[in-house]
Amino acid sequence: xxxxxxxxxxxxxxxxxxxxxxxMGKLFDVVLLILILLSVxxxxxxxxxxxxxxxxxxxxxxxxxxxIFFSIEYIARIITVNxxxxxxxxxxxxxxxxxxxxxxxSLLFAGSSFLITVRALRLLRVFxxxxxxxxxxxxxxxxxxxxxxxxxILVFLFAVLIISIIAGTLMYxxxxxxxxxxxxxxxxxxxxxTLTTVGFGDITPVTPLGQSIxxxxxxxxxxxxxxxxxxxxxxxxxxxxxxxxxxxxxxxxNTQTCSNCNATKHRDDAEFCHRCGTHLHxxxxxxxx
Numbered sequence: 001x002x003x004x005x006x007x008x009x010x011x012x013x014x015x016x017x018x019x020x021x022x023x024m025g026k027l028f029d030v031v032l033l034i035l036i037l038l039s040v041x042x043x044x045x046x047x048x049x050x051x052x053x054x055x056x057x058x059x060x061x062x063x064x065x066x067x068i069f070f071s072i073e074y075i076a077r078i079i080t081v082n083x084x085x086x087x088x089x090x091x092x093x094x095x096x097x098x099x100x101x102x103x104x105x106s107l108l109f110a111g112s113s114f115l116i117t118v119r120a121l122r123l124l125r126v127f128x129x130x131x132x133x134x135x136x137x138x139x140x141x142x143x144x145x146x147x148x149x150x151x152x153i154l155v156f157l158f159a160v161l162i163i164s165i166i167a168g169t170l171m172y173x174x175x176x177x178x179x180x181x182x183x184x185x186x187x188x189x190x191x192x193x194t195l196t197t198v199g200f201g202d203i204t205p206v207t208p209l210g211q212s213i214x215x216x217x218x219x220x221x222x223x224x225x226x227x228x229x230x231x232x233x234x235x236x237x238x239x240x241x242x243x244x245x246x247x248x249x250x251x252x253x254n255t256q257t258c259s260n261c262n263a264t265k266h267r268d269d270a271e272f273c274h275r276c277g278t279h280l281h282x283x284x285x286x287x288x289x
Contacts, residue, residue: 011259014080017073018257032073036122039066043120063119067103070122074100082260082278090262095124145236152231160224164191167217175210179203195221256280 019025042059046052052059074096078084087093099121168188175181180203181190190203194217205214256266260278272279 010080013076014257014259017076017080018259018262021256033126035066035069036125039063039119040123042066063103067100070096070100080259081262087262092125095121099125142236145232148235149228149231153228156227156231160195163220164188164195167191167195167213171205171210171213174207174213175205179206179210181205191217194218195224197221197225 015022016024016028042063045055046059077087077093077096081087088097099119102118165184165188168191169184171191172181172184172187175187181187186203193200194214197218205211256270257264258266258273258276258278258280261273261276263273263275266274266280270280
């Protein structure tokens with residue numbers, strides 16, 4: 001009986017902190033989102049010397065409150081999963097740890113206060129909170145478009161690199177050290193800066209031929225910037241169309257998370273995890289017993 005109560009307690013806590021389909025889960029995600037944004041704002045305000053000098057103590061107290069909350073949440077996530085090490089070494093687990101530990105390190109080691117800026121990593125946790133169905137579908141579609149476009153983009157970038165090396169070598173021969181093109185690597189750097197239309201202005205061609213080549217590279221740069229966008233857009237447009245809820249083939253995917261392997265995107269009528277086969281509703285079994 002005691003074992004069942006403990007399992008039931010862990011399951012309820014897991015539903016609150018890992019899912020967003022329940023009222024308590026939504027409330028938890030909203031509170032978590034607010035604290036993440038507040039933490040990032042505190043980091044930015046601390047970097048302003050005038051504000052930090054005036055409100056340092058207040059900012060520090062606020063940061064400690066947020067850090068303690070995240071520490072409790074981190075421990076709760078470890079407790080509620082069947083395989084804690086899998087969560088600890090997962091991408092989100094490492095982000096949770098790295099964004100929480102710096103403030104504690106600043107107490108133990110002198111000179112480690114610069115690690116506090118790592119707290120900005122908490123902003124990455126927003127992606128976990130935005131796991132509502134309407135965001136999950138679109139993010140998966142964008143991810144698929146990027147994966148499908150990867151070979152084309154890699155070939156394109158390789159072609160751009162070749163053009164930069166050839167143009168940089170040519171500018172080194174034409175302009176020479178007198179114009180700032182001291183060697184081929186620096187000339188290639190100038191070509192990349194010019195090709196991307198950044199134009200720092202630290203190196204500029206002075207000969208008519210060099211200026212003509214620079215103008216051609218600038219014009220080419222506008223087209224080069226548009227190519228990757230067009231490749232990804234075409235792949236995104238060719239993706240599967242989003243089905244409406246009235247379509248018979250429409251399947252609603254919720255935010256339910258498996259307590260064993262942390263898998264997500266389960267169907268509403270699913271009773272078992274689609275990855276490891278673990279029962280998604282162990283509380284139902286416990287209540288029957």
